[in-house]
Amino acid sequence: MSIRRKSFLGKNDDLTRSNSIMKRVSNRSEKKSFKVVVVGAAGVGKSALTVRAKTRKFIHDYAPNMESRVSFVSNIDEESVNVEVWDTAALQTAESEKLEEKIKWADAYILVYSITDAASLSALVASKCLINLYAKKRKKSVTSSGGSNGFLVALVGNKNDMKHERMVTEETGRVFAEVHECTHFFELSTRESYDSVKTVFESLYKAYNLRSQNTQ
Numbered sequence: 001m002s003i004r005r006k007s008f009l010g011k012n013d014d015l016t017r018s019n020s021i022m023k024r025v026s027n028r029s030e031k032k033s034f035k036v037v038v039v040g041a042a043g044v045g046k047s048a049l050t051v052r053a054k055t056r057k058f059i060h061d062y063a064p065n066m067e068s069r070v071s072f073v074s075n076i077d078e079e080s081v082n083v084e085v086w087d088t089a090a091l092q093t094a095e096s097e098k099l100e101e102k103i104k105w106a107d108a109y110i111l112v113y114s115i116t117d118a119a120s121l122s123a124l125v126a127s128k129c130l131i132n133l134y135a136k137k138r139k140k141s142v143t144s145s146g147g148s149n150g151f152l153v154a155l156v157g158n159k160n161d162m163k164h165e166r167m168v169t170e171e172t173g174r175v176f177a178e179v180h181e182c183t184h185f186f187e188l189s190t191r192e193s194y195d196s197v198k199t200v201f202e203s204l205y206k207a208y209n210l211r212s213q214n215t216q
């Protein structure tokens with residue numbers, strides 16, 4: 001009798017244990033995902049920024065023209081977020097079909113220029129137009145109020161450690177961001193600061209999260 005009872009209790013214990021395991025597994029699989037595309041002219045530091053965000057390290061020489069998709073888990077506002085980053089290469093019109101796919105895939109965009117290269121800022125006008133065009137077609141697009149039809153776009157002026165070679169003032173970057181309806185603007189040095197790179201991703205995610213909550 002006592003043996004039967006014992007085994008019955010054991011079954012319950014097993015059930016409780018497996019329920020709690022299931023809960024843990026489902027919590028893990030419910031980890032929020034956040035997809036970001038990094039866009040910009042060659043040499044502005046897209047790959048350095050992407051690698052910095054993932055590994056915290058600054059890699060001096062990353063294969064140029066190489067495209068990569070990386071993912072990492074980031075702790076934002078005590079939430080574990082699976083951040084996926086598509087570090088693009090050649091984003092010019094010949095590639096626009098591929099670009100359409102990337103733009104539709106993303107939840108947010110980081111447009112990078114180098115403060116030492118004025119042409120790299122002008123080049124972003126075309127990219128921003130393509131984002132406006134393709135992101136509208138995206139089913140999941142968030143159309144709340146705020147800049148750029150609700151698309152989350154951070155303009156990042158990179159390499160601000162190279163002040164002696166500066167060609168773009170911070171004010172010019174800020175005005176560009178306003179005129180082209182970017183939701184965020186940062187000037188930073190990927191080389192010098194991991195924290196400022198992290199802030200870019202964090203700010204975009206927080207805005208994304210807020211908008212997702214508002215549209216539910």
Ligand SMILES: Nc1nc2c(ncn2[C@@H]2O[C@H](COP(=O)(O)OP(=O)(O)O)[C@@H](O)[C@H]2O)c(=O)[nH]1
Binds near residue numbers: 040
């Ligand atoms: N001084 C400085 N150099 C940087 C910075 N970010 C990237 N670089 C350098 O700029 C070059 C191009 O970087 P990369 O990430 O390959 O550019 P991408 O073509 O846009 O992916 C590399 O030599 C990097 O070391 C930065 O914040 N400061």
Ligand SMILES: [Mg+2]
Binds near residue numbers: 048064066
């Ligand atoms: Mg690169």
